[in-house]
Amino acid sequence: MRDRRGPIRCSFCGKEEPQVRRILAGPGIYICNECVYLCVEMLNEEHIPNETPRPEQIDRLQAEIRRLHGLLRLESQLVKDLRAESERLKPKAKARPPSRVKS
Numbered sequence: 001m002r003d004r005r006g007p008i009r010c011s012f013c014g015k016e017e018p019q020v021r022r023i024l025a026g027p028g029i030y031i032c033n034e035c036v037y038l039c040v041e042m043l044n045e046e047h048i049p050n051e052t053p054r055p056e057q058i059d060r061l062q063a064e065i066r067r068l069h070g071l072l073r074l075e076s077q078l079v080k081d082l083r084a085e086s087e088r089l090k091p092k093a094k095a096r097p098p099s100r101v102k103s
């Protein structure tokens with residue numbers, strides 16, 4: 001893994017290829033296996049929680065979504081009923097008598 005600019009070095013610790021087992025390349029950056037292991041150890045020490053929701057959380061969320069859908073349907077029906085009642089209560093325009101045509 002040679003480059004025109006010289007030997008590949010880990011962008012984190014500066015070690016060259018012969019000094020480590022493997023160097024992984026990214027866009028313009030390199031990391032050796034030792035730095036990867038060090039990062040893994042540091043992350044494990046921090047006890048970063050798994051962000052995947054548990055089955056009971058998923059069940060609660062799905063129940064809440066169903067409840068919200070029910071409320072939206074109810075709101076929609078109430079809006080329709082209010083519009084219909086509003087139209088029913090509006091004063092009706094009085095029918096005009098037919099106009100007489102002068103002859």
